[in-house]
Amino acid sequence: MAMTASEIEELIIKAFPNAKVIIDDLRGDGDHYAAQIIAEEFRGKTRVQQHQMVYNAMGGRMGKELHALALNTSAPKE
């Protein structure tokens, strides 16, 4: 099983409604993506916490349907 970029984007937007999201398909196999996410919800959180928030938004698919999701997360510049 794999995932499409739009499925990933949908899950992220559902969890972070006003986020800016850029998804790169790293290998075209539906299993290796990179995502750049800018969301207010990340403000004041450590990188580990930010990534955990995104993994939770994936609803347990990380490491299962989705082998790799390279993350670059940040809060919007003030």
Added chain:
Amino acid sequence: MEQITKDKIQNIIDENDVLLFMKGTPVMPQCGFSAAVVGVLSHMGIKYNSVNVLEDPEIREGIKEFSDWPTIPQLYVKKEFVGGCDIIREMHESGELTQYFNEAGISTS
């Protein structure tokens, strides 16, 4: 996760200043992301121990629950979960990783 697995994980984390849960070994990594972190640590001259999760299915799944982190590799420094491949790479590129190690009293080359 069974208590015995949790204790096993806690003990090995407590016993090692720098510990990398990875797929394969530093000499023979079995996954690109694990190899990337091995590369960063060797580039920085960090002394560390590693756990080959491919040899222990309980630890392979248990560490994900233990750290609340769904993927391998996972780096621990002085019992603290530092991150997976992305975070270690990002911290290395920004110089933050060197600072982190120094503050933790871990010498870098």
